[in-house]
Amino acid sequence: MSLETMISMLLEGSLTSLAIFALTLIGALPLGLVVAFGRMAKNPVIKGITWFYISIMRGTPLMLQLFVVYFGPYYLLGIQSSPDWRFTAVITAFIINYAAYFAEIYRGGIESIDRGQYEAAEVLGYSSLQTFFLIILPQVIKRILPSLTNEVITLIKDTSLAFVISVSEMFTVAKAIVAAQKTMTAFGIAALFYYVFNAIVSFIMGRIERVFDFYKED
Amino acid sequence: MLPDAPRVLEVKNAYKRFGAVEVLKGVSLSVHEGEVVALIGSSGGGKSTLLRCASLLERLDSGELYFADRAIATSATSGIEPATGAATPATSAAKPPSVYLSKQALRSARAFFGLVFQNFNLFPHYTALRNITEPLIAVEKMDKKAAQARGMELLAKMGLTDKANAYPFQLSGGQQQRVAIARALAPNPKILYFDEPTSALDPEITAEILKIIRDLAAENMTMLIVTHEINFARNVADRVAFMDQGLILEAGPAKELIDNPTNERTKAFLSRLGDSD
Numbered sequence: 001m002s003l004e005t006m007i008s009m010l011l012e013g014s015l016t017s018l019a020i021f022a023l024t025l026i027g028a029l030p031l032g033l034v035v036a037f038g039r040m041a042k043n044p045v046i047k048g049i050t051w052f053y054i055s056i057m058r059g060t061p062l063m064l065q066l067f068v069v070y071f072g073p074y075y076l077l078g079i080q081s082s083p084d085w086r087f088t089a090v091i092t093a094f095i096i097n098y099a100a101y102f103a104e105i106y107r108g109g110i111e112s113i114d115r116g117q118y119e120a121a122e123v124l125g126y127s128s129l130q131t132f133f134l135i136i137l138p139q140v141i142k143r144i145l146p147s148l149t150n151e152v153i154t155l156i157k158d159t160s161l162a163f164v165i166s167v168s169e170m171f172t173v174a175k176a177i178v179a180a181q182k183t184m185t186a187f188g189i190a191a192l193f194y195y196v197f198n199a200i201v202s203f204i205m206g207r208i209e210r211v212f213d214f215y216k217e218d
Numbered sequence: 219m220l221p222d223a224p225r226v227l228e229v230k231n232a233y234k235r236f237g238a239v240e241v242l243k244g245v246s247l248s249v250h251e252g253e254v255v256a257l258i259g260s261s262g263g264g265k266s267t268l269l270r271c272a273s274l275l276e277r278l279d280s281g282e283l284y285f286a287d288r289a290i291a292t293s294a295t296s297g298i299e300p301a302t303g304a305a306t307p308a309t310s311a312a313k314p315p316s317v318y319l320s321k322q323a324l325r326s327a328r329a330f331f332g333l334v335f336q337n338f339n340l341f342p343h344y345t346a347l348r349n350i351t352e353p354l355i356a357v358e359k360m361d362k363k364a365a366q367a368r369g370m371e372l373l374a375k376m377g378l379t380d381k382a383n384a385y386p387f388q389l390s391g392g393q394q395q396r397v398a399i400a401r402a403l404a405p406n407p408k409i410l411y412f413d414e415p416t417s418a419l420d421p422e423i424t425a426e427i428l429k430i431i432r433d434l435a436a437e438n439m440t441m442l443i444v445t446h447e448i449n450f451a452r453n454v455a456d457r458v459a460f461m462d463q464g465l466i467l468e469a470g471p472a473k474e475l476i477d478n479p480t481n482e483r484t485k486a487f488l489s490r491l492g493d494s495d
Contacts, residue, residue: 114339116335116337116339117339117341119275119335119339120335120339120340120341121341122274122275122328123273123274123275123328123331123332123333124328124353124357124401124405125325125326125328125329125353125357125358125405126353126356126357127325130356130357134352134356135341138343139342139343142343214343214385215342215343215385215386215387216342216385216387217342217387
């Protein structure tokens with residue numbers, strides 16, 4: 001197999017990796033906020049359920065969660081899954097897993113905001129929604145960006161786990177090539193791709209952090 | 219102050235407890251139009267809690283609250299809107315619980331007063347100007363141009379025109395507090411509350427804030443001020459109320475009360491301050 005063929009196959013796989021990455025963020029970033037609210041809810045039932053959900057997501061391997069989501073409908077409910085289910089299962093498992101991590105980051109950020117900020121907004125007549133979205137959230141985002149960057153970088157590497165249920169993302173493709181060609185070259189190229197992708201994401205996150213540098217906390 | 223100026227704020231027979239601690243034990247206080255009232259007393263005496271109840275940051279367990287002629291909280295027995303109010307069981311056994319207006323009505327009632335905090339509580343992600351204009355736009359639904367005009371007018375009044383685009387972290391404590399005063403004044407409140415406005419500031423900066431309050435008093439702004447600055451209270455306030463252990467023990471004309479207190483605990487408090495000066 002020529003190097004060009006190898007690279008083009010890996011590039012094709014990388015598109016799937018990219019799709020997993022993007023769809024997970026699109027789903028998990030907002031869902032995490034909802035989960036964070038559940039975790040901070042006054043209602044003990046909601047709080048308890050969210051706590052349990054987060055502890056399961058963080059306390060068991062993502063790989064195992066992938067299997068449960070992928071095989072669950074068949075073994076638990078007897079539903080014959082369609083061929084499309086593989087990809088959907090990956091996205092579903094990733095979103096519910098990452099939402100749990102994001103939720104804890106959001107919660108930490110939200111709880112770190114001084115009570116005086118809420119009181120100042122309240123006295124000025126802001127509604128709860130206005131207070132959260134106009135006053136609290138912008139400050140939370142600034143504080144949690146470094147932690148979010150960490151998670152996002154982990155996510156890039158985690159996309160390779162989709163290989164365990166044979167979704168043909170980049171790592172799956174690389175492994176197939178290595179097995180067929182009896183050479184490690186494909187792994188090397190895949191590693192380089194992951195590395196470059198990570199560098200790009202780090203750079204973008206750094207830029208976003210700089211956007212929030214317009215003010216400092218005193 | 220005119221002797222029969224209309225009432226701006228009235229708290230009647232206020233009770234408030236936090237867990238086992240009864241912080242307000244039947245406090246009554248009224249502030250009339252154009253009047254400056256200073257609340258003095260030792261820490262933990264209930265001054266700040268009273269101010270927080272008047273700011274709707276805390277709710278009375280029992281007692282009544284009026285903004286001018288508008289009843290904000292009434293006593294459950296006095297007949298208006300029963301049932302929905304919350305009260306702690308411990309006090310409601312003996313005293314009728316306060317019944318507050320609806321959440322919606324309370325939100326609009328907040329335009330009636332402005333509050334200046336001890337720690338300023340400016341929004342760090344807004345410039346000085348936007349700290350003033352954003353609430354006007356978000357809450358008062360003022361258009362951006364009008365809000366900016368109002369913001370610049372108030373910053374000019376506070377001597378901060380050149381700091382309009384500075385963020386709070388770029389301002390000194392005194393400057394931050396002046397922005398906070400401007401922010402509180404922006405919606406034209408009928409009364410301005412101050413919760414120990416100079417406690418977080420250096421002495422030389424304290425003077426600059428006190429001067430602003432004095433200027434506001436000269437413009438007949440109605441104010442209720444929780445303060446440790448006894449000399450300031452004596453010189454600027456019309457009336458002073460001395461609070462201790464959840465009660466107003468003594469209230470009266472500022473100079474009279476501070477120079478010749480009659481209550482033993484007021485005397486003790488004022489002489490302690492004299493010692494430390």
